[in-house]
Amino acid sequence: MLPPSASEEVVNFEVPIGSSSRAIAKRLVEQKLIRSEYAFRIIVRHRGTGKRLRAGIYALRRNMALWHLVDEFEKGQVTLVSLTVPEGLTTSAIAQLWETTGFGTATAFQTATESPRLLKAHGLEGKTVEGYLFPNTYKFAKGTTAEKAVEMMLNEFKQRWVETFDKEAQNLGLTQHEIVTLASVIEKEAQSKPERPRIASVFHNRLKQKWRLQADPTVLYALGNPKRLLTRADLSVDSPYNTYKHKGLPPGPIANPGIDSIIAALRPETTDYFYFVAIGEGKHHFSKTLSEHNRMIRKIRRASRER
Numbered sequence: 001m002l003p004p005s006a007s008e009e010v011v012n013f014e015v016p017i018g019s020s021s022r023a024i025a026k027r028l029v030e031q032k033l034i035r036s037e038y039a040f041r042i043i044v045r046h047r048g049t050g051k052r053l054r055a056g057i058y059a060l061r062r063n064m065a066l067w068h069l070v071d072e073f074e075k076g077q078v079t080l081v082s083l084t085v086p087e088g089l090t091t092s093a094i095a096q097l098w099e100t101t102g103f104g105t106a107t108a109f110q111t112a113t114e115s116p117r118l119l120k121a122h123g124l125e126g127k128t129v130e131g132y133l134f135p136n137t138y139k140f141a142k143g144t145t146a147e148k149a150v151e152m153m154l155n156e157f158k159q160r161w162v163e164t165f166d167k168e169a170q171n172l173g174l175t176q177h178e179i180v181t182l183a184s185v186i187e188k189e190a191q192s193k194p195e196r197p198r199i200a201s202v203f204h205n206r207l208k209q210k211w212r213l214q215a216d217p218t219v220l221y222a223l224g225n226p227k228r229l230l231t232r233a234d235l236s237v238d239s240p241y242n243t244y245k246h247k248g249l250p251p252g253p254i255a256n257p258g259i260d261s262i263i264a265a266l267r268p269e270t271t272d273y274f275y276f277v278a279i280g281e282g283k284h285h286f287s288k289t290l291s292e293h294n295r296m297i298r299k300i301r302r303a304s305r306e307r
Helices: 021-030 037-047 066-075 091-100 106-112 116-121 146-160 163-171 176-189 193-208 216-222 259-266 290-306
Strands: 010-015 056-061 080-084 137-141 275-280 283-287
Touching (some): 021 037, 091 106, 137 146, 163 176, 193 275, 193 283
Protein backbone atom coordinates (compact mmCIF):
# COMPACT_ATOMS: atom_id res chain seq x y z
CA MET A 1 0.00 0.00 0.00
CA LEU A 2 1.24 3.51 -0.85
CA PRO A 3 2.13 5.80 2.06
CA PRO A 4 -0.41 8.64 2.61
CA SER A 5 1.90 11.33 1.20
CA ALA A 6 2.34 9.42 -2.04
CA SER A 7 -1.30 8.33 -2.37
CA GLU A 8 -2.49 11.95 -2.06
CA GLU A 9 -0.02 13.15 -4.70
CA VAL A 10 -1.70 15.09 -7.53
CA VAL A 11 -0.61 14.24 -11.07
CA ASN A 12 -1.33 16.34 -14.16
CA PHE A 13 -2.57 13.81 -16.68
CA GLU A 14 -3.15 14.81 -20.32
CA VAL A 15 -5.74 13.22 -22.57
CA PRO A 16 -4.87 14.28 -26.13
CA ILE A 17 -7.66 14.96 -28.62
CA GLY A 18 -8.84 11.73 -30.27
CA SER A 19 -7.36 9.40 -27.63
CA SER A 20 -8.88 5.90 -27.49
CA SER A 21 -9.78 4.28 -24.16
CA ARG A 22 -6.97 1.78 -24.83
CA ALA A 23 -4.39 4.59 -25.21
CA ILE A 24 -5.67 6.38 -22.11
CA ALA A 25 -5.55 3.15 -20.08
CA LYS A 26 -1.98 2.46 -21.17
CA ARG A 27 -0.79 5.92 -20.11
CA LEU A 28 -2.64 5.69 -16.78
CA VAL A 29 -0.70 2.49 -16.00
CA GLU A 30 2.60 4.10 -17.12
CA GLN A 31 2.01 7.00 -14.70
CA LYS A 32 1.02 4.58 -11.94
CA LEU A 33 -2.49 6.00 -11.63
CA ILE A 34 -4.10 2.57 -12.19
CA ARG A 35 -2.81 -1.00 -12.03
CA SER A 36 -4.80 -2.64 -14.81
CA GLU A 37 -5.47 -1.41 -18.35
CA TYR A 38 -8.00 -4.19 -18.74
CA ALA A 39 -10.05 -3.14 -15.69
CA PHE A 40 -10.22 0.47 -16.93
CA ARG A 41 -11.37 -0.58 -20.39
CA ILE A 42 -13.99 -2.97 -18.95
CA ILE A 43 -15.53 -0.14 -16.88
CA VAL A 44 -15.51 2.21 -19.87
CA ARG A 45 -17.13 -0.43 -22.08
CA HIS A 46 -19.70 -1.32 -19.41
CA ARG A 47 -20.71 2.33 -18.99
CA GLY A 48 -20.66 2.94 -22.74
CA THR A 49 -18.57 6.05 -22.32
CA GLY A 50 -15.63 5.29 -24.61
CA LYS A 51 -16.40 8.21 -26.94
CA ARG A 52 -17.22 10.61 -24.10
CA LEU A 53 -13.78 10.68 -22.51
CA ARG A 54 -12.89 14.34 -22.97
CA ALA A 55 -9.52 15.70 -24.00
CA GLY A 56 -7.62 18.03 -21.67
CA ILE A 57 -5.29 18.11 -18.68
CA TYR A 58 -6.70 16.57 -15.49
CA ALA A 59 -5.45 16.96 -11.93
CA LEU A 60 -5.69 13.36 -10.66
CA ARG A 61 -4.75 11.88 -7.26
CA ARG A 62 -2.91 8.59 -7.13
CA ASN A 63 -5.42 7.15 -4.63
CA MET A 64 -8.51 7.77 -6.79
CA ALA A 65 -10.81 4.79 -7.32
CA LEU A 66 -11.02 3.48 -10.88
CA TRP A 67 -14.68 4.48 -11.30
CA HIS A 68 -13.83 7.98 -9.99
CA LEU A 69 -11.13 8.38 -12.66
CA VAL A 70 -13.64 7.48 -15.37
CA ASP A 71 -16.09 9.99 -13.84
CA GLU A 72 -13.47 12.74 -14.15
CA PHE A 73 -12.81 11.96 -17.82
CA GLU A 74 -16.54 11.93 -18.56
CA LYS A 75 -17.24 15.22 -16.78
CA GLY A 76 -14.32 16.90 -18.53
CA GLN A 77 -13.35 18.92 -15.45
CA VAL A 78 -9.94 19.71 -16.82
CA THR A 79 -7.16 21.92 -15.58
CA LEU A 80 -7.43 25.26 -17.36
CA VAL A 81 -4.47 27.22 -18.73
CA SER A 82 -4.53 31.02 -18.81
CA LEU A 83 -3.89 33.16 -21.87
CA THR A 84 -3.66 36.91 -21.32
CA VAL A 85 -4.38 39.04 -24.39
CA PRO A 86 -3.20 42.64 -23.76
CA GLU A 87 -4.94 45.67 -25.25
CA GLY A 88 -3.77 46.81 -28.66
CA LEU A 89 -2.43 43.57 -30.13
CA THR A 90 -3.20 42.75 -33.75
CA THR A 91 -4.76 39.39 -34.61
CA SER A 92 -1.37 38.41 -36.02
CA ALA A 93 0.32 39.19 -32.68
CA ILE A 94 -2.36 37.26 -30.77
CA ALA A 95 -1.76 34.32 -33.11
CA GLN A 96 1.94 34.42 -32.20
CA LEU A 97 1.00 34.60 -28.51
CA TRP A 98 -1.26 31.56 -28.98
CA GLU A 99 1.72 29.64 -30.37
CA THR A 100 4.38 30.76 -27.88
CA THR A 101 2.05 29.93 -24.98
CA GLY A 102 1.84 26.39 -26.33
CA PHE A 103 -1.83 26.21 -27.34
CA GLY A 104 -1.26 25.54 -31.02
CA THR A 105 0.19 27.03 -34.18
CA ALA A 106 -0.02 30.69 -35.12
CA THR A 107 -1.14 29.60 -38.59
CA ALA A 108 -4.16 27.74 -37.20
CA PHE A 109 -5.14 30.74 -35.08
CA GLN A 110 -4.73 33.15 -38.01
CA THR A 111 -6.91 30.89 -40.16
CA ALA A 112 -9.58 30.89 -37.43
CA THR A 113 -9.64 34.71 -37.41
CA GLU A 114 -10.68 34.55 -41.07
CA SER A 115 -13.38 31.91 -40.56
CA PRO A 116 -16.41 32.76 -42.76
CA ARG A 117 -18.62 30.98 -40.21
CA LEU A 118 -17.47 33.19 -37.33
CA LEU A 119 -17.59 36.38 -39.41
CA LYS A 120 -21.16 35.63 -40.45
CA ALA A 121 -22.28 34.48 -36.99
CA HIS A 122 -21.05 37.72 -35.42
CA GLY A 123 -22.16 39.98 -38.27
CA LEU A 124 -18.67 41.33 -38.87
CA GLU A 125 -17.56 43.28 -41.90
CA GLY A 126 -14.37 42.52 -43.77
CA LYS A 127 -12.38 39.32 -44.10
CA THR A 128 -10.99 39.08 -40.57
CA VAL A 129 -12.11 39.51 -36.96
CA GLU A 130 -9.43 42.18 -36.39
CA GLY A 131 -10.67 44.57 -33.71
CA TYR A 132 -13.17 42.18 -32.11
CA LEU A 133 -10.87 39.83 -30.16
CA PHE A 134 -11.53 41.38 -26.79
CA PRO A 135 -8.39 41.84 -24.65
CA ASN A 136 -8.72 39.84 -21.44
CA THR A 137 -7.33 36.86 -19.54
CA TYR A 138 -8.92 33.69 -20.86
CA LYS A 139 -8.79 30.18 -19.42
CA PHE A 140 -8.67 27.37 -21.94
CA ALA A 141 -8.57 23.62 -21.54
CA LYS A 142 -5.60 21.93 -23.16
CA GLY A 143 -6.71 20.90 -26.61
CA THR A 144 -9.04 23.87 -27.14
CA THR A 145 -9.09 24.59 -30.87
CA ALA A 146 -8.03 27.95 -32.26
CA GLU A 147 -11.51 28.50 -33.69
CA LYS A 148 -13.10 27.86 -30.29
CA ALA A 149 -10.68 30.32 -28.66
CA VAL A 150 -11.43 32.98 -31.27
CA GLU A 151 -15.15 32.40 -30.73
CA MET A 152 -14.74 32.88 -26.96
CA MET A 153 -12.94 36.20 -27.54
CA LEU A 154 -15.66 37.34 -29.95
CA ASN A 155 -18.34 36.40 -27.40
CA GLU A 156 -16.48 38.43 -24.78
CA PHE A 157 -16.58 41.45 -27.11
CA LYS A 158 -20.33 40.91 -27.63
CA GLN A 159 -20.87 40.95 -23.85
CA ARG A 160 -18.77 44.09 -23.35
CA TRP A 161 -20.49 45.99 -26.18
CA VAL A 162 -23.61 46.94 -24.20
CA GLU A 163 -26.85 48.07 -25.81
CA THR A 164 -26.31 51.75 -24.95
CA PHE A 165 -23.15 51.77 -27.10
CA ASP A 166 -25.27 51.31 -30.23
CA LYS A 167 -27.29 54.43 -29.36
CA GLU A 168 -24.15 56.43 -28.55
CA ALA A 169 -22.54 55.42 -31.85
CA GLN A 170 -25.73 56.34 -33.71
CA ASN A 171 -25.73 59.79 -32.05
CA LEU A 172 -22.20 60.31 -33.38
CA GLY A 173 -23.29 59.23 -36.84
CA LEU A 174 -21.02 56.18 -36.73
CA THR A 175 -21.53 52.42 -36.94
CA GLN A 176 -20.20 49.86 -34.49
CA HIS A 177 -17.50 48.95 -37.01
CA GLU A 178 -16.43 52.58 -37.34
CA ILE A 179 -16.30 53.01 -33.55
CA VAL A 180 -14.18 49.87 -33.14
CA THR A 181 -11.93 51.06 -35.98
CA LEU A 182 -11.48 54.46 -34.33
CA ALA A 183 -10.96 52.81 -30.93
CA SER A 184 -8.16 50.70 -32.38
CA VAL A 185 -6.34 53.82 -33.59
CA ILE A 186 -6.82 55.47 -30.18
CA GLU A 187 -5.50 52.31 -28.51
CA LYS A 188 -2.29 52.44 -30.57
CA GLU A 189 -1.79 56.18 -29.99
CA ALA A 190 -2.63 56.44 -26.29
CA GLN A 191 -0.36 55.26 -23.51
CA SER A 192 -2.37 56.49 -20.54
CA LYS A 193 -6.05 56.04 -19.77
CA PRO A 194 -6.78 59.73 -18.94
CA GLU A 195 -5.58 60.89 -22.39
CA ARG A 196 -7.75 58.55 -24.41
CA PRO A 197 -10.88 60.79 -24.55
CA ARG A 198 -8.70 63.79 -25.51
CA ILE A 199 -6.96 61.86 -28.30
CA ALA A 200 -10.41 60.74 -29.40
CA SER A 201 -11.51 64.37 -29.56
CA VAL A 202 -8.69 65.18 -32.01
CA PHE A 203 -9.77 62.39 -34.36
CA HIS A 204 -13.47 63.27 -34.06
CA ASN A 205 -12.66 66.94 -34.81
CA ARG A 206 -10.67 65.92 -37.87
CA LEU A 207 -13.43 63.60 -39.09
CA LYS A 208 -16.02 66.38 -38.75
CA GLN A 209 -13.84 68.71 -40.81
CA LYS A 210 -13.16 65.92 -43.34
CA TRP A 211 -9.42 66.18 -42.67
CA ARG A 212 -7.00 63.30 -42.95
CA LEU A 213 -6.43 61.60 -39.60
CA GLN A 214 -2.66 61.39 -40.23
CA ALA A 215 -2.25 58.66 -37.61
CA ASP A 216 1.15 56.94 -37.71
CA PRO A 217 -0.17 53.57 -36.39
CA THR A 218 -2.38 53.17 -39.47
CA VAL A 219 0.67 53.49 -41.72
CA LEU A 220 2.59 50.99 -39.60
CA TYR A 221 -0.34 48.59 -39.96
CA ALA A 222 -0.30 49.07 -43.73
CA LEU A 223 3.41 48.20 -43.71
CA GLY A 224 2.91 45.04 -41.63
CA ASN A 225 3.92 46.69 -38.32
CA PRO A 226 7.71 46.78 -38.79
CA LYS A 227 9.79 47.20 -35.61
CA ARG A 228 11.21 50.59 -36.57
CA LEU A 229 10.32 54.26 -36.76
CA LEU A 230 8.40 55.55 -39.75
CA THR A 231 10.29 57.29 -42.54
CA ARG A 232 9.01 60.09 -44.75
CA ALA A 233 8.83 57.60 -47.64
CA ASP A 234 6.59 55.33 -45.53
CA LEU A 235 3.94 58.05 -45.41
CA SER A 236 3.42 57.62 -49.15
CA VAL A 237 2.67 53.88 -49.01
CA ASP A 238 -0.22 53.01 -51.29
CA SER A 239 -2.77 51.49 -48.92
CA PRO A 240 -6.35 52.32 -47.86
CA TYR A 241 -4.99 52.13 -44.29
CA ASN A 242 -2.63 55.07 -44.93
CA THR A 243 -4.48 57.94 -43.25
CA TYR A 244 -1.87 60.40 -44.52
CA LYS A 245 -3.14 59.77 -48.05
CA HIS A 246 -6.82 58.95 -47.50
CA LYS A 247 -9.46 60.95 -45.65
CA GLY A 248 -11.67 59.42 -42.99
CA LEU A 249 -11.23 56.21 -41.08
CA PRO A 250 -9.25 53.25 -42.41
CA PRO A 251 -11.35 50.36 -43.80
CA GLY A 252 -11.24 48.46 -40.52
CA PRO A 253 -9.54 48.15 -37.12
CA ILE A 254 -5.74 48.10 -36.96
CA ALA A 255 -5.63 46.28 -33.59
CA ASN A 256 -7.91 44.88 -30.91
CA PRO A 257 -8.85 47.73 -28.56
CA GLY A 258 -9.76 47.48 -24.89
CA ILE A 259 -12.90 48.87 -23.27
CA ASP A 260 -11.25 52.22 -22.32
CA SER A 261 -10.46 53.01 -25.95
CA ILE A 262 -13.93 51.93 -27.09
CA ILE A 263 -15.53 54.21 -24.52
CA ALA A 264 -13.16 57.05 -25.53
CA ALA A 265 -14.24 56.65 -29.16
CA LEU A 266 -17.89 56.83 -28.05
CA ARG A 267 -17.41 59.63 -25.50
CA PRO A 268 -14.63 61.97 -26.65
CA GLU A 269 -13.79 65.12 -24.73
CA THR A 270 -15.21 68.33 -26.15
CA THR A 271 -12.12 70.23 -27.34
CA ASP A 272 -10.84 72.45 -30.15
CA TYR A 273 -7.73 70.32 -30.59
CA PHE A 274 -6.69 69.11 -34.04
CA TYR A 275 -3.12 67.99 -33.34
CA PHE A 276 -1.10 66.10 -30.74
CA VAL A 277 2.52 65.01 -30.39
CA ALA A 278 4.24 62.68 -27.92
CA ILE A 279 6.31 64.54 -25.30
CA GLY A 280 7.62 61.54 -23.36
CA GLU A 281 6.56 59.47 -20.36
CA GLY A 282 3.43 58.35 -22.22
CA LYS A 283 2.06 61.91 -22.47
CA HIS A 284 1.13 64.14 -25.40
CA HIS A 285 0.90 67.86 -26.09
CA PHE A 286 -2.34 68.92 -27.75
CA SER A 287 -2.64 71.90 -30.11
CA LYS A 288 -5.45 73.81 -31.75
CA THR A 289 -3.41 75.15 -34.65
CA LEU A 290 -0.74 73.82 -36.98
CA SER A 291 1.66 76.64 -36.03
CA GLU A 292 1.39 75.74 -32.34
CA HIS A 293 1.85 72.07 -33.19
CA ASN A 294 4.97 72.78 -35.25
CA ARG A 295 6.44 74.97 -32.49
CA MET A 296 6.07 72.08 -30.04
CA ILE A 297 7.71 69.65 -32.49
CA ARG A 298 10.70 72.03 -32.88
CA LYS A 299 10.93 72.38 -29.10
CA ILE A 300 10.95 68.60 -28.64
CA ARG A 301 13.66 68.18 -31.28
CA ARG A 302 15.84 70.89 -29.68
CA ALA A 303 15.50 69.25 -26.28
CA SER A 304 16.42 65.89 -27.82
CA ARG A 305 19.61 67.32 -29.40
CA GLU A 306 20.65 68.99 -26.14
CA ARG A 307 20.55 65.76 -24.14
